[in-house]
Amino acid sequence: MKIVFLGSGNVATHLSIALQTIGEEIRQVWSPNLKNAETLASKLKAQPINEYNQIILDADLYIIAVKDDAIANVASYLKAVSGLVVHISGATTIDALESNNRIGVLYPLQTFSKTKEVSFKNIPLCIEAKSASDLSILQDLANRLSEKVYLLNGEQREVLHVAAVFACNFTNHMYSLANQILTKSNLDFDIIRPLIAETADKVQENLPENVQTGPAVRNDVNTMDKHLKWLKTMPQLVEIYQTLSNSIINNNK
Amino acid sequence: MKIVFLGSGNVATHLSIALQTIGEEIRQVWSPNLKNAETLASKLKAQPINEYNQIILDADLYIIAVKDDAIANVASYLKAVSGLVVHISGATTIDALESNNRIGVLYPLQTFSKTKEVSFKNIPLCIEAKSASDLSILQDLANRLSEKVYLLNGEQREVLHVAAVFACNFTNHMYSLANQILTKSNLDFDIIRPLIAETADKVQENLPENVQTGPAVRNDVNTMDKHLKWLKTMPQLVEIYQTLSNSIINNNK
Numbered sequence: 001m002k003i004v005f006l007g008s009g010n011v012a013t014h015l016s017i018a019l020q021t022i023g024e025e026i027r028q029v030w031s032p033n034l035k036n037a038e039t040l041a042s043k044l045k046a047q048p049i050n051e052y053n054q055i056i057l058d059a060d061l062y063i064i065a066v067k068d069d070a071i072a073n074v075a076s077y078l079k080a081v082s083g084l085v086v087h088i089s090g091a092t093t094i095d096a097l098e099s100n101n102r103i104g105v106l107y108p109l110q111t112f113s114k115t116k117e118v119s120f121k122n123i124p125l126c127i128e129a130k131s132a133s134d135l136s137i138l139q140d141l142a143n144r145l146s147e148k149v150y151l152l153n154g155e156q157r158e159v160l161h162v163a164a165v166f167a168c169n170f171t172n173h174m175y176s177l178a179n180q181i182l183t184k185s186n187l188d189f190d191i192i193r194p195l196i197a198e199t200a201d202k203v204q205e206n207l208p209e210n211v212q213t214g215p216a217v218r219n220d221v222n223t224m225d226k227h228l229k230w231l232k233t234m235p236q237l238v239e240i241y242q243t244l245s246n247s248i249i250n251n252n253k
Numbered sequence: 254m255k256i257v258f259l260g261s262g263n264v265a266t267h268l269s270i271a272l273q274t275i276g277e278e279i280r281q282v283w284s285p286n287l288k289n290a291e292t293l294a295s296k297l298k299a300q301p302i303n304e305y306n307q308i309i310l311d312a313d314l315y316i317i318a319v320k321d322d323a324i325a326n327v328a329s330y331l332k333a334v335s336g337l338v339v340h341i342s343g344a345t346t347i348d349a350l351e352s353n354n355r356i357g358v359l360y361p362l363q364t365f366s367k368t369k370e371v372s373f374k375n376i377p378l379c380i381e382a383k384s385a386s387d388l389s390i391l392q393d394l395a396n397r398l399s400e401k402v403y404l405l406n407g408e409q410r411e412v413l414h415v416a417a418v419f420a421c422n423f424t425n426h427m428y429s430l431a432n433q434i435l436t437k438s439n440l441d442f443d444i445i446r447p448l449i450a451e452t453a454d455k456v457q458e459n460l461p462e463n464v465q466t467g468p469a470v471r472n473d474v475n476t477m478d479k480h481l482k483w484l485k486t487m488p489q490l491v492e493i494y495q496t497l498s499n500s501i502i503n504n505n506k
Binding site for chain 1: 371376418444447452458465469500
């Protein structure tokens, strides 16, 4: 397939490289910032562009990988293309795209960083398309990228996005708060890294509600009181400690 | 070393087997419940006992691996022994042990489940002892069990225990809440497991504050409003969503 990428951020970078690796041809990388387009395009031997009127009209697939609130605007410049137009956002419905285009969604459920390689084989790809034939095109493509392909509608994708905030964004914040506590006592974050790895590893085979540990699930009031006393110099953490402990206690009633 | 275990729970099981694997001799397993003592002792070819007066007096090391609030009571029955007496609790000071004994602490910072094997090589062991010579005995032993041995006093161990609640217990609860959200929409927890694994993997090389992602850190009010609207049928989760999002926003000010 001939593919045009619109956007050059983290997800665009990882996804375009993965697509090239499985033999697809990335023809152009568009970005409002030409330097950014060039950086990604050079890795793909694609043409970097920063004007909408430079976009080729005969690509098979246009992948819009820009910020959620910019998707509709970028899509509005693709009215003349005949290829399939998709966005890659978890939080955006398919309707953000132009209803006269062939449209779809290809949402990779993963957290991407600039520096860290991730293998697409293990990344859940959530796909949706307006027509059955386009869904089948996306499905073929997704199956070659990943072993985990899910057909989800916009509503399910939104739910998944909310769940991901808890499982990824809030979880990472828990790590940050742990680091704040350690730093305050001159302890290095390194001491807690194996615990973080094992906590995530445990739920790869189990459901989290079956492996909950700690003072809250035991309703061990003495230990919780001791912890709250120690935290009293960090008032923001006291509120979080109480809210989450109560939530664990309520879940076990 | 000749070792007596007092307690037969998760940590006692994993630790005693690890000690036997490196060539130490577990002589007895004491538990108030003889059946439990027998279950563990049979794995170690040790003697199962459930009376304090059956405890041998000439072991080199007595490891108290019972619930935090039972440590002092168990220790009070070991006044006559000449070996080193340690507990393995993160939240308990060394003073819970008898001041006339040779005493110490050996705290493995990890979450243990009955069914899942863990390698001690990668588990941080936090040690403390009243005398320098006993500290050196514990240090030698810990170094043979693990590559990560830390000398911490009781105060540092308490801090670490608070941090572990955030990094492990609260993190696992985030996974549970994500699962509640998914279940409500008939989505399987499996879809989010790769994201959980990658989120933990990312902070093995990075500090969490440098890899925070999601709507809160971008101050993306639209997305947060959408999520809160979706969550309104789960009021407990609304409070948690707001508290944690505010905390992320405050951290980035």
